[in-house]
Amino acid sequence: MHVVSRQQNKSRPDRVAPLAVLPVFFDLTGKxxxxxxxxxxxxxxxxxxxxxxxxxxxxxxxxxxxxxxxxxxxxxxxxxxxxxxxxxxxxxxxxxxxxxxxxxxxxxxxxxxxxxxxxxxxxxxxxxxxxxxxxxxGTIVNRSPVVVGISTAGAAPILGQAVRRRIETLLPATLSAWAQLARQVRASVMDRLEAGPQRRAFWERLVDRAFGDAAPTPMDGDIDAIAAAPPLGRVTLVGAGPGDADLLTIKAVRALQSADVILFDDLVSPDVLELARREAKRMLVGKRAARESCRQEDINEMMLTLARQGKHVVRLKSGDPMIFGRAGEEIDMLEGHGIAVGVVPGVTAALALASRLGISLTHRDHAQSVRFVTGHSRKGVLPDTLNWVGLADPATTSVYYMSRRTLPEIVSQLRAQGMGLGTPAIIAGNVGRADEQVWRGTIGEAVAAVEAFPLSAPTIFAVGDALRQRTSAAAIAVSA
Structure with a gap:
């Protein structure tokens, strides 16, 4: 008999890291x-x-x-x-x-x-x-017959409960019904579908639908129909928010977990991508000021080609996909070619900044409306269709997106319409990220202040009387 000790085989890397406890599931039925x-x-x-x-x-x-x-x-x-x-x-x-x-x-x-x-x-x-x-x-997540057990080996039960809450948000309540369906059809699948690509394709389609919002229907158990049908590709436009992964919606995380391919913007943070399905292919298709960009036509072609291959494509956009994210163009193109499209909203930069600073953009003592305004047109300058008379109303909080280069002209237009130089203003770059940069002052000071912001940083410029709030020392701290 030959015995190999641990000392004799130290050079081989561990396939499994040390476990504090061994997770074991007892079958107690009738016991x-x-x-x-x-x-x-x-x-x-x-x-x-x-x-x-x-x-x-x-x-x-x-x-x-x-x-x-x-x-x-x-x-x-x-x-x-x-x-x-x-x-x-x-x-x-x-x-x-x-x-x-x-x-x-x-x-x-x-x-x-x-x-x-x-x-x-x-x-x-x-x-x-x-x-x-x-x-x-352990702490459990019950989607029986899917049961997730969580243990901290007795060291931190509260931490185990926090982990459970995170997992609960990822697993839809309908997962239990899908798992029961899988158990019901398993024997038939093993008997009627060939091992390899055919059988794997069936299970992948079932699993993909299991992480949606709907419960299974009788058609989902029709093995022959599902196996014979060509794979149906789809595209989901997902808002990644301003950068903080904790601001993602539950639906956004589920979309990332079910994606085959993720086309992501340059501004999407690594923390958000970390929540995606490990097997998903990630492709950077970012567009950012002062950097080489991927053409919108190329992005459209990639989404169309991948969806036609039967893949679930997640188009991951910073902020909210429906606010200055060209989502309308992408939806029209995809639906025009018969590709199903879904949209998952995200936290847009203006709202993230308002929450960050504790400012109500529509505080009833200061503002009766809020506007999100594009800071540049297709040509890289201010659009010539903006209503500057309305934008100069200090009782309207206006937030100009992508305004790093055009801020001086914005201020000039506002002043021309009679807005006072003392009107409160905020400049913010990289909102919600580790390198967030925020300046507070007035529009009269903003032109000089914006020079401290990098040209490549996604920058927003907020103007209006509502921004007078929380200017005392007790206000939420911001970085200069």
Whole structure:
């Protein structure tokens, strides 16, 4: 016999990093489980065990049964059974059990329980006493038959709950129905579809639809029809927001997780891309001031070609795709060629800046409307169709996008229409990113101030009386 030790094979990289615990899922359907104690903490574990199909026998004196436990036993569990036994536990009770759980405070009794469980070869857990546990209950996300277990090895349960909340947002409630459908058709798929590309294509289509918003229909179980149908490509225009990944909508994250190809703007942050499906191909198609750009016609052709190949294409745009994002042109082109298009909104830069500074753009004491205005036309200068009379109204908060180069002319036009030099103004570049740059002052000072902003930075210029808010030292701090 030849034994290879770890020391003899150090040069080989680890395929799996060290695990604090091994995630294992018990099939408890129809199995007998012992639960000792009748507290609220024990009740939650009892309900969990019964939901997994176990026959849970609860051993505790009747005066220790909490109201929640009694109500649970009377109403019945969602699966399995729960029986309450008015008694003190003994080591013989553990014989033949699949698992044993106990709510015990004293060390001596806990140790006796552990020894009894070991003698009976029963996995054991003393609630909230990791030193007396052979297995642990993790935080779960329940989309049964899809069940996600999360463990911090007892180190930080609150962190585990936070992770669960993140995962909950990614998994639609309808995923359970899709998983049940997959279980129902699995045997037929294995029997009727050839292993390899045909079978893989079927499962990929089912999984792709499973992460949408709709529950499965009878047609989704028609194996022959789905296998014979050509793959249907589609495009989703997704707003990536100003840069902070935490500002993404749940629907945006789901789109990124189901994408085959992602065409992303130069301004999309790496943190946002990090949330995308690992297998998705990423293609930079950015357009940015003072840099070489990808032509819109080329982007349109890429989306069309990829969608015709049956791929789910995510066109990832900074901010909101429907605000100065050329979404209208892309939608018209794709729908004109019969490609399905969806849109997921994002947080646009003006709203991100307002939230960042704690400013209401339509504060009723200062402004009755807000306008988002393009700072340049197709030719790179101010559009000649702007209504400067309306824009010069200080009771309207105006936010000029892409205005780094044209800001001096904007100020000149506003002054020509009678706007006072003391009208509050804000210049902001790279809103929501680590290198965010914000200046506050008046339009009379803005022309000189904008010189401190790089030409390549996406810059917005906000003007109006509503911006007078929060100018005291107590205001939210901004970077100069």
């Amino acid at each position: 007998r489980v012992i639960a000792i104690g009748g507290s609220e903490a024990a009740t939650w574990k009892i309900e969990l065990l019964a939901a997994a199909g176990a026959h849970v026998q609860v051993l505790a004196p009747i005066d220790q049964w909490c109201d929640d436990l009694i109500a649970l036993a009377e109403s019945g569990a969602s699966a399995g059974t729960i029986s309450l036994v008015d008694c003190q536990w003994s080591p013989s009770d553990l014989s033949g059990a699949a698992l044993a759980v106990a709510d015990i405070e004293g060390d001596a009794e806990a140790l006796a329980f552990v020894e009894a469980a070991r003698d009976a070869a029963v996995p054991y857990n003393v609630i909230d006493r990791p030193e007396f546990c052979q297995f642990q209950f």
